[in-house]
Amino acid sequence: MGAASDARYSKRMSEVKSKTAKFVMEKADPSCQISFICKGHLVCTIEPKLLSPRKLSQSASMPTEINWQNVLPRNSSFDVLNLRGSMTPEFPQSLIRPSRLPSDLLSTNSNDVFEVRSLQEPSLDSQGSTHEQDTIAGVCAKLQAALADVTKYGVRFNEEICKREKSEMNQALLIKKDEETISALIKEKQEMEFLHKQETKMFRRQLDLLQEENKKFKEERDIAVKEEALHKQKINMVQNQLGLLQEENKKLQKERDNAIKEAEELRGSAGRGSHVSFSEFLVLDLQQATKNFSNSYKIGEGGFGSVYKGFLHNTMVAIKMLHPQSLQGKPEFEQEVAVLRTMRHPNLVTLLGICSEKSALIYEYLPNGSLEDRLACQGGTPPLTWQIRTRIIGEICCALMFLHSHPNRIVHGNLKPENILLDANLVSKLSDFGISRLLMETNSNTLVYHTEYPRGTFAYMDPEFLSSGELTVKSDVYSFGITILRLLTGKSPIKIAADVEDAIETDSLHLIIDKSAGDWPFVQAEQLANLGLRCAQVRKRKRPDLENEWKLVESLMQTASLSVSPSFTSQLDDKGIPSYFMCPIFQEVMKDPHVAADGYTYEAAAIKDWLDSGRKTSPMTNLPLSHQELTPNYTLRCAIQAWLLKHS
């Protein structure tokens, strides 16, 4: 049994310390051998004493009533091991054996106990022995109960010890793990430090490189800044020089214009030269207007060259550049300039100027492109209505009559929808005078231009001009006829006259009229078809004079109620009258409008009075008039009449 609590153990300990142990030592049966232990160490042993038979009987009769549970405090650290057996008077040493060493008692095996075996001594007398036996049996029973308690307690103790040991082992394991983790962390830290050192080294190297680069960059930037400053200085100088040159150029242009004016004044009315505002442009002007002939400014390409859109002297213009390698281009360029600079008409494209250095022609810009493109609805534009088509026929008729009756007697020579351009209000203007010709009077009093190389667009070309090389006003009438049929049917110009003729003969004209133009009134359509066919006769002598057809054209325009073109109505004066209808001299709505040599339209009586009074300059521009001829402006007259009808 325990000699004392573990806390009190020392190596020199040789006797029991606890009260209970002392009590047991004193009270235990002398036959018992008891070993006292503390913290697993044997402290002392009391040996059993051999008793005399009397003493033995005494002791046998003296019940050993030790209730160990009562003796030992429950929470005592003093340990009572499992004792089993019964007290005997004789307790031979050989019968007591420690089954295990005290340290082994940590085992939970309930059999790990000191075993005490009692030997039943034979009784001395039968009565006394029976009583004695009963007493011993009772004591034994109590002792066994006590031993059972002790066994239970011991098992619990063992369990407790096991738990502690396990937790200690776990702790040890945890400590081991912690140690491992710490060593791993230390290793990692060392690696990190190593890497950090390496990175720091690299970073320093890079920093050095960057600093070097930065230095270089700064040096280069300083040089660039200096160069830029120099460059700017140079640009300023060049700009100043350019400004001076431009001013000088303006002066020169002014001087030149004045010189031309003077020359023309000297030449008098015989002069056929420039009299309307017409300029010579610099290549620089054109470059600025077209962002150096950028492709995004290109609007067309023809046999003559490329056409660009541009903004020149606050005006939108179209610039036609002659192909540098074009052989025919140069004479065409000169022809176009010769014709257009002397003429102004509402249905002729206005030539604003030229750039001789680049052989460029500068026109007013016509935003709706060519009639051919609009008939083909190129770019998704809506189809032209029959009313607009009828008006265009009237306008072109008017332009041709103007050209043919001009003092210079001009034949356009290349009339076709590609050469009819449309302004913002779809008012048509005849363009491309490159192969137009001034007619000469022949011996037979007919006006003809003769060439061995007839040029033009085959489908629209007068067949007699093709075969004879004789260009006359009737050549334009033929082209005009084909253009009328094309506007009426929307068909290709090749064989168009034959197709329309067939349709009329077979009463199927309605089938070939262009439906996209809307509900063309049949009578009107038929009249136009017949007019087209008359003009497109193969024999020129069968073709009509346009003046003779004008009445019909005028009535067609009026019926179509189109004569008031949007361009006329768009500019109304305070009384709501289109300003184009007013005579610039009389300031009244015109009844008989006529175009003068300056391109402006006047009331016939007003301009005649002006000229008869001896004045030789334009009432609008004050510039000399190249001639005194007056041409009726039929389209305008038609427009005025329709407008008056509507507003009466």
Ligand SMILES: Nc1ncnc2c1ncn2[C@@H]1O[C@H](COP(=O)(O)OP(=O)(O)OP(=O)(O)O)[C@@H](O)[C@H]1O
């Ligand atoms: N004044 C203008 N305003 C707007 N566009 C124009 C103008 N002049 C020409 N164009 C555009 O440029 C295109 C080509 O012009 P044009 O037919 O006059 O060139 P060209 O070289 O004389 O052609 P061609 O082969 O008929 O001789 C036209 O179809 C038209 O789209």
